[in-house]
Amino acid sequence: MTGERIAIAGAGIAGLTTALCLLQRGILVDVYEQASQLHEVGAGVQISPNGSRVLQSLGLEPELHHCVCLAEGKEIRLWRTGQRWSLFDLGQDCLERFGAPYWMIHRADLHRILLQAFERRSGQSIRLNARVEDAEPLEGRLCLTLSDGSTTRASALIAADGIHSAMRQKLLGETTARYTGLLAWRGLVPMDRVQSGLRTRVGSNWVGPGSHVVTYPVSGGLWMNIVGIVEKQGWHDESWTTQGTQSELLADFADWHPEVLAWMRQIETPYKWALLERAPQPGWAQGRICLIGDAAHPTLPFLAQGANMAIEDAAVMARCLQTHDDPAQAFRVFEASRWNRTADIVNRSADNARRFHNACLADATQANRYIAAEWAPDKVRHRYDDLFEYDALTTPLGADI
Numbered sequence: 347m348t349g350e351r352i353a354i355a356g357a358g359i360a361g362l363t364t365a366l367c368l369l370q371r372g373i374l375v376d377v378y379e380q381a382s383q384l385h386e387v388g389a390g391v392q393i394s395p396n397g398s399r400v401l402q403s404l405g406l407e408p409e410l411h412h413c414v415c416l417a418e419g420k421e422i423r424l425w426r427t428g429q430r431w432s433l434f435d436l437g438q439d440c441l442e443r444f445g446a447p448y449w450m451i452h453r454a455d456l457h458r459i460l461l462q463a464f465e466r467r468s469g470q471s472i473r474l475n476a477r478v479e480d481a482e483p484l485e486g487r488l489c490l491t492l493s494d495g496s497t498t499r500a501s502a503l504i505a506a507d508g509i510h511s512a513m514r515q516k517l518l519g520e521t522t523a524r525y526t527g528l529l530a531w532r533g534l535v536p537m538d539r540v541q542s543g544l545r546t547r548v549g550s551n552w553v554g555p556g557s558h559v560v561t562y563p564v565s566g567g568l569w570m571n572i573v574g575i576v577e578k579q580g581w582h583d584e585s586w587t588t589q590g591t592q593s594e595l596l597a598d599f600a601d602w603h604p605e606v607l608a609w610m611r612q613i614e615t616p617y618k619w620a621l622l623e624r625a626p627q628p629g630w631a632q633g634r635i636c637l638i639g640d641a642a643h644p645t646l647p648f649l650a651q652g653a654n655m656a657i658e659d660a661a662v663m664a665r666c667l668q669t670h671d672d673p674a675q676a677f678r679v680f681e682a683s684r685w686n687r688t689a690d691i692v693n694r695s696a697d698n699a700r701r702f703h704n705a706c707l708a709d710a711t712q713a714n715r716y717i718a719a720e721w722a723p724d725k726v727r728h729r730y731d732d733l734f735e736y737d738a739l740t741t742p743l744g745a746d747i
Contacts, residue, residue: 350373350374350501350502350673351374351376351500351501352368352373352374352502352503352504352673353375353377353378353478353488353490353498353500353502353503353504354377354378354503354504354506355477355478355503355504355505355506355507355511355512355513356377356378356379356505356506356507356508356511356641357377357378357379357384357461357472358457358506358507358639358656359391359456359653360506360638360639360640360656360657360660361377361504361506361638362457362461362463362464363400363657364504364506364638364659364660364663365377365464366404366460366463366464366467366660367400367404367660367661367663367664368663368664368667369464369468370403370404371664371665371667371668372668373664375468376470376500377464377473378473378477378478378492379472379473379474379476379477380475380476380477380493380507381475382475383474384457384461384472385457389452389453389532389534389571389573389586390451390453390534390564390571391450391451391452391453391456391653392448392451392562392650392653392654393448393449393450393451393456393653394651394654394733394734395444395445395448395734395735396654396657396658396734396736396737396738397653397654397657397658398446398448399445399446399738400657400658400660400661400738403661406463409459409462409463410449410451410456410459412566413451413455413566414447414449414451414566415449415450415451415547415562415563415565415566415567416436416437416447416547417436417437417448417547417562417563418435418546418547418548419432419435419436419549420432420434420548420549420551421548421549421550421551422550422551422552422553422721423550423553423603424552424553424554424603424707424710424713424717425553425555425557425558425559425602425606425707426554426601426602426603426710428603429710429714431717433551433721433726434726436448436549440734443734448734450549450562450563450564450571452565452569452571453653455564455565456653475493475494476494477492477493477512478490478492478503478507478512478513479492479493480516481513481635483633483634484499487499487500487634488500488502488634501634502634502635502673502677503634503635503636504636504638505636505637505638505641506638506641508640508641509584509640509644511637511640511641513637513641514637514641516635517629517632517637518627518637522624523584523624524622524623524624525582525620525621526620526621526622526623526696526699527577527578527579528575528576528578528621528699529578529581529618529619529620530573530574530618530620530621531572531574531575531590531598531616531617531618532571532572532573532586532616532617532619533572533614533615533616534564534569534570534571534572534613535570535572536568536612537563537567537568537569540570540608540609541608544605544609545567545570547563547567549561549563550562552603552606553702553703553704553707554602554708555703555704555705555706555708556576556577556703556705557574557576557598557599558702559572559573559574559602560572560573560574560575561573561606561609570609572609572610572613574595574598574599574610575621575699575702575703576598576599581618581620582620582622583619583620585619586617586619587617588617588618589615589616589617590617590618591616592610592611594618595616596610596611621646623646623696624644624692625692626685626688626692626693630642630643630680630681631674631677631681633677634673634674634677635677636663636677636681638656638659638660638663639659640652640656642688643684643692644692645688645691645692645695646695646696646698646699647695648695648696648698648699648702649691649695651691651695651733654733655687658687658736659680659688659738660738661739662684662738662743663676663680666679666680666683669743678746679744679745679746680744681744682743682744682745682746683741683742683743684744685744687736694729704716704720
């Protein structure tokens with residue numbers, strides 16, 4: 347499909363990666379973003395081999411090399427004692443097994459590299475202050491209505507504008523979001539603010555009764571990304587930009603290991619948000635409109651696959667649009683190609699929350715038995731290998747539905 351311009355709503359990871367994948371295949375795009383200026387939240391993101399091989403195929407590895415952190419491994423740690431269980435190697439062994447690296451990166455660094463690549467390769471800028479509010483068929487194309495009241499035309503629309511996408515509501519209606527009872531805290535800490543013994547290039551999942559903490563290095567190891575999840579009622583704000591206080595954060599993890607508390611004390615401005623669960627819902631592809639990324643399949647963060655699914659989506663979408671001249675058909679094939687995998691990841695992510703917060707983790711003896719069973723090598727391979735092996739560049743496309 348060449349010559350026609352595809353509109354993309356949203357200039358986050360999903361939208362920009364999709365734009366780059368389409369440009370690579372000779373498909374022209376225009377990207378619309380509701381924000382008045384482009385910036386990403388201060389948080390880390392894990393790019394596993396299923397995502398990194400797509401970014402490599404876009405020729406982005408040289409730029410990414412300077413800001414990713416190649417973690418040495420991943421481990422489970424017990425909330426109060428700090429006891430360690432090694433999960434898997436994220437370095438050379440991961441590269442040899444899956445043919446692509448496992449990267450830990452600051453979200454703002456990834457976003458900057460995607461944006462610069464888009465501007466360089468397209469010769470144009472993102473259109474800011476331009477939320478796509480509606481899209482209606484007009485003379486074999488689409489007429490898009492933007493938030494400032496203006497209209498524009500496109501051959502098709504890919505909605506990559508997140509959970510609260512106007513197009514998601516248009517296509518799927520009001521979808522039910524259930525509060526999981528989980529509150530997430532996040533923050534970034536410069537490595538040089540803590541004693542040298544705490545500086546590590548290992549990704550750690552600290553597990554405990556009713557809460558867990560994830561730590562991993564970003565920005566080439568200059569910062570540590572901290573995420574704490576705690577079971578708590580009465581908080582339903584899903585925004586990533588709501589500030590909490592350090593005293594609130596420390597109170598939620600008061601009995602935790604001194605190493606966790608040492609990191610948390612260095613978070614100057616912690617942010618908090620409610621984790622809402624949405625069941626997988628079909629219907630992303632309707633006519634010349636298609637949802638992608640979080641707009642299509644929002645997920646909980648407990649498999650670290652949200653960004654990776656968006657990156658996979660981008661590669662598969664480009665293949666569908668290159669293969670089928672009719673955007674409506676390409677979009678149907680896209681949904682058929684992505685439905686089973688994304689629904690499975692969404693459901694498995696929810697399962698992991700229960701695994702991380704099991705009540706038996708309160709007792710060290712019971713915790714040893716539980717962790718040895720739940721994170722046994724065969725179970726870890728079963729849980730992650732199919733995620734990392736998936737190749738969005740070559741996996742067979744689904745049938746038209």
